[in-house]
Amino acid sequence: MFEEASEVFDNMFKSSFPLTFIVFIPAVLILVSPLPAEAAHEFTVYRMQQYDLQGQPYGTRNAILNTEARTVEAEVLSRRCVIMRLADFSYDKYQKALRQSAGAVVIILPRNMSAMPQDIVQQFMELEPEMLATETIVPVYFAMEDDELLSIYTQTLTSSSSQGSLSAAEVLVHTATANGFQMVTSGSQSKAISDWAITSLEGRLAGVGGEDLPTIVVVAHYDSFGVAPWLSYGADSNGSGVSMLLELARLFSKLYTYKRTHAAYNLLFFLSGGGKFNYQGTKRWLEDNLDHTDSSLLQDNVAFVLCLDTLGNGDSLHLHVSKPPKEGTPQHSLLKELEMVRTHRYPEVKFSMVHKKINLADDMLAWEHERFGIRRLPAFTLSHLPSHRLAQRSSIMDVRPHVDVKKLSRNTKVVAEALARVIYNLTEKGAPGDLQIFTEQMQVQEEQLSAVVDWLTAQPRAAQLVDKDSAVVSTLEYHLGHYLKDVKRHYVKADKRDPEFVFYDQLKQTMNAYRYVKPAIFDLLLAVCIAAYLGMVYLAIQNFGVLYGVVRRLTQPKAKAH
CATH class of the missing domain: 3.50.30 (Glucose Oxidase; domain 1)
Structure with missing residues (x-):
């Protein structure tokens, strides 16, 4: 069988070269065509x-x-x-x-x-x-x-x-x-995502002793930012700030439970959304409280606004201000108390005040306290970073190992003790600088801080991923409601005619x-080969008589000479 097939193909090559050309070239082209993807x-x-x-x-x-x-x-x-x-x-x-x-x-x-x-x-x-x-x-x-x-x-x-x-x-x-x-x-x-709502949360602890009480506002933005939203976990910036705020809310809610320690200060806690987008949540919250309502703690006697940002590492604390506080003001008292607590209890921590004016010509504000400063509210930001330009504030590399819980706990103790000294006016009352207020059952819980940071860094918190129904918002709301009164949500949506921000999907x-x-060049070369082949076939057919005569002369056996 194989010998007969071989003889047939041999005869085709010897006696019918054009037929062989026409049949076998397409077969070769088919064989070298790309494999299926x-x-x-x-x-x-x-x-x-x-x-x-x-x-x-x-x-x-x-x-x-x-x-x-x-x-x-x-x-x-x-x-x-x-x-x-x-x-x-x-x-x-x-x-x-x-x-x-x-x-x-x-x-x-x-x-x-x-x-x-x-x-x-x-x-x-x-x-x-x-x-x-x-x-x-x-x-x-x-x-x-x-x-x-x-x-x-x-x-x-x-x-x-x-x-x-x-x-x-x-x-x-x-x-x-x-x-x-x-x-x-x-x-x-x-x-573009239409009607996206950025959610912020507020809760309060009411002071005792009258209606016209000074108010201290503690603020931290909870959203994260990096080059890719789905990879932005914001461990130090600003998971550490949110964790500290919740711990401060827990500690002072206990103090405000008892008559002996119920202070004559209102405490207002605010978790802002859209912080990484020029503090859009804070901007709208201020507008709602200062421009669109007749009753707000922000319209009364605001002692100061303390913003917490990136506090989970380092051995230094920097109080960033737009205007240095004047002596005798509550802002100056906090500055002195921070320095006093650090000096007497944590001398290894370096503390400084960093003064930077608000530059309204910049597209982005440097720190969250500048939103309050624009509305003439005394405010500052506490951070272990000496400058707002440092890259770790907005990076996908800001992951859980970047937060040292022991240092976060130490920084929380410094802030809690300093705030308590201001609220209870301890320095004026002659209390020693090494007096510790939060002790035993009232002390800062390192495990609680760690658990909150672990939870926050378990999911990305980019502003365009955290909607009003997200687990991040509902869980933060639950924790605030556990410690504070009158917990409320605040929403900000972009203006449809002139949007301040626009987010996109995919x-x-x-x-x-x-x-x-x-690759594509293979298709091009294949097309050239096919075109050349068809051209040769066309010429062969048009000149078949000449081609046949040439082939016949080449393949005809020579006559033997006698």
């Missing part, structure tokens, strides 16, 4: 921030991807999905991808970001604001590494690196024959990496 890996990607603030767009503007994968080592990145690992990330490489109009950028993050070398972490934190400074047309994603994704990266890196050392012809052949990965995102193009998507995908 096969799903290699499906993984979750987190898109870079996309929002508008005061009419200015920030972050990436696109959320759709369907293109080939390359690493930044490749010479040509245009319309390619550029994959980078965080360990190899640099702003120059990122800008190279943007300059060459890459189709997208995917940055692979390690599973345990806290285990990354500190210099890499610090470098990336400093680059995050630059990545968000202006709008970017190229979609930018972040993905958590796994074995499959690292394998895709390694294969793509090998393919991309080899092209740089080849000649132009070799690059062309390599590009046409190599198998790569096609990166495809599910979902649609991003669009911040978390599924990406598929398909393998055995031939």
